[in-house]
Amino acid sequence: MYQPLADKIRPMELDDMVGQQHIIGENGLLRRILASGSVPNMIFYGPSGIGKTTLAQIIANKTSRRLVKLNATTATTADIRDVAAQLDTLLAPEGVLLYLDEIQYFNKKQQQSLLEFIESGKITLIASTTENPYFYVYNAILSRSTIFEFKPVTPADVAKAARRAFRLCARERHFKIELEEGVVDHIAVACGGDVRKAINAVELLCAASSVEDGCMKVALADAESVTQKSSNRYDRDGDAHFDIVSALMKSMRGSDPDAAVHYLARLLEAGDLTGACRRILCSASEDIGLAYPMAVPIVKACVDSALQLGLPEAQLPLSEAVILLATWPKSNTAMTAISRARVDVRAGKARTVPREMQNVHADGTGFEREQGYRYPHDYPGHWVAQQYLPDELKDARYYEYGDNRTEQAAREYWEKIKGK
Numbered sequence: 001m002y003q004p005l006a007d008k009i010r011p012m013e014l015d016d017m018v019g020q021q022h023i024i025g026e027n028g029l030l031r032r033i034l035a036s037g038s039v040p041n042m043i044f045y046g047p048s049g050i051g052k053t054t055l056a057q058i059i060a061n062k063t064s065r066r067l068v069k070l071n072a073t074t075a076t077t078a079d080i081r082d083v084a085a086q087l088d089t090l091l092a093p094e095g096v097l098l099y100l101d102e103i104q105y106f107n108k109k110q111q112q113s114l115l116e117f118i119e120s121g122k123i124t125l126i127a128s129t130t131e132n133p134y135f136y137v138y139n140a141i142l143s144r145s146t147i148f149e150f151k152p153v154t155p156a157d158v159a160k161a162a163r164r165a166f167r168l169c170a171r172e173r174h175f176k177i178e179l180e181e182g183v184v185d186h187i188a189v190a191c192g193g194d195v196r197k198a199i200n201a202v203e204l205l206c207a208a209s210s211v212e213d214g215c216m217k218v219a220l221a222d223a224e225s226v227t228q229k230s231s232n233r234y235d236r237d238g239d240a241h242f243d244i245v246s247a248l249m250k251s252m253r254g255s256d257p258d259a260a261v262h263y264l265a266r267l268l269e270a271g272d273l274t275g276a277c278r279r280i281l282c283s284a285s286e287d288i289g290l291a292y293p294m295a296v297p298i299v300k301a302c303v304d305s306a307l308q309l310g311l312p313e314a315q316l317p318l319s320e321a322v323i324l325l326a327t328w329p330k331s332n333t334a335m336t337a338i339s340r341a342r343v344d345v346r347a348g349k350a351r352t353v354p355r356e357m358q359n360v361h362a363d364g365t366g367f368e369r370e371q372g373y374r375y376p377h378d379y380p381g382h383w384v385a386q387q388y389l390p391d392e393l394k395d396a397r398y399y400e401y402g403d404n405r406t407e408q409a410a411r412e413y414w415e416k417i418k419g420k
Contacts, residue, residue, distance in 0.1 A: 005203040019153030044128040049196030052128040056099045072105035072279035087122045095122045103127035111138040115159035134217035152193025165199045169206035175216040183223045190227035201226045225324025249279045257326035277303045279292040291331035331402035340398040381417040
C-alpha cells in the first residue's frame with residue numbers, strides 16, 4: 001500500500017522535529033509541560049505542513065491514553081459519541097487522547113458536545129487549526145485549552161528535512177543520488193516554510209529524475225518546476241489574506257515603497273486584485289488625506305485602469321499607485337476628525353440642529369420665525385462668524401490641522417481671514 005514519503009519520515013521524537021523551537025526547544029514551554037508528565041487540552045494554531053500533526057502524534061506516543069484521530073472536515077457528532085462510548089471501558093481505561101484536526105470546521109454544537117468530557121478530564125483534546133482560534137473556536141473550549149502558535153519553518157530547517165528525504169528516497173530505490181547545485185536550497189525557500197510541501201517536492205523529483213549508471217540525478221530546473229508559486233502562502237478568506245493586506249497598508253503608511261511593492265506582488269501572485277485595490281483606495285484617504293488631496297483621484301484612476309486591464313497588466317498602475325502612496329506626505333487628520341465626531345454622535349450628544357442651520361424651505365409650515373442664517377458669500381473673505389454645531393457641542397473641536405505643507409497653508413489662510 002502506498003505511503004507518502006512525508007509520512008514515512010515523520011519524526012517520532014521532539015528532537016527530530018524541525019522548526020517550532022520556541023515551544024519545543026531545549027527550554028520551550030511545551031517541552032517542559034510534557035516532561036512534567038501532564039498533557040493538558042491544547043490547540044495548535046498555524047499554517048499547514050509545519051508539524052502540528054507530527055507533534056500531536058509524538059505526544060500520543062508518550063501517553064498511555066488511547067489515541068483517536070478525527071478530522072473536522074468529515075467527522076460528525078456521532079463520531080464524538082463513539083469516542084465517548086469508549087470511556088471507562090477496556091478500550092480506554094485511562095481515558096482518550098483525541099486529536100481533532102481542522103477544528104474550525106466543527107460548528108458550535110459539535111464543539112459543545114466535547115465539553116462534558118473535557119471538563120471531567122476523560123478526554124484530553126489536542127485540536128489543530130490553520131485559522132485564528134479566537135475567531136473559530138467556541139469560547140468554552142478556548143477557556144479549557146492552552147493555545148500554541150506554530151510558525152513557518154525557516155529555510156535552513158526545511159533544508160535539513162529535504163536532505164533527509166532525498167537520502168531515504170535513494171536508499172529505498174537502491175540508487176546513489178546526485179543533486180544539482182542549488183536544488184535543496186531552492187526547495188527550502190520555495191516551499192514557504194511548509195515542510196510537508198518540501199518533502200512532497202522531493203518525492204516527485206525522485207520519481208521523475210533520470211537514472212544513469214546507478215545514480216539518480218536531480219536537476220535544478222525540475223525543482224523549480226515542481227515548486228513554482230508554492231512559496232506564496234495565501235488563503236483568500238483566511239489569516240494569510242488579512243496578514244498580507246494589512247502589511248501592504250502598513251508599509252504604504254510607513255513610507256516604505258520596497259515593502260509596499262513586495263506585499264502588492266504577493267497579492268497579485270495570488271490573483272487577489274480586489275484585495276489589493278481596496279487597500280490602496282483606502283490608504284489614499286486614510287493615510288495621505290489632506291496632506292495631498294489629489295491622491296484620491298490619482299489613485300482611483302490607477303485602480304480603475306488596473307480593473308479594466310486585468311492581470312498581468314494591472315500590476316503596472318497598481319505598482320505606480322502603491323509607490324506614490326508610500327512616498328507622498330502623510331496625514332490622518334481627516335480620519336481622526338470623523339472618528340472624534342462619530343464618538344459624540346454615538347454618545348447622543350447631537351440633538352437639535354441650530355435654527356440658523358435648518359432647512360429654510362420649511363419656514364412656511366406654520367412654525368415661521370426668522371431663521372437668522374448669514375450667507376458667507378455676502379461677507380469679506382466669504383466668511384462670517386456664526387454657530388454651526390448644536391448647542392451641546394458648540395465648542396467641540398474635531399479637526400486639527402496637520403503639520404504638512406498643504407494643511408499648514410490652509411491654516412494660515414483661515415487664520416488671516418478669521419482675524420486670529
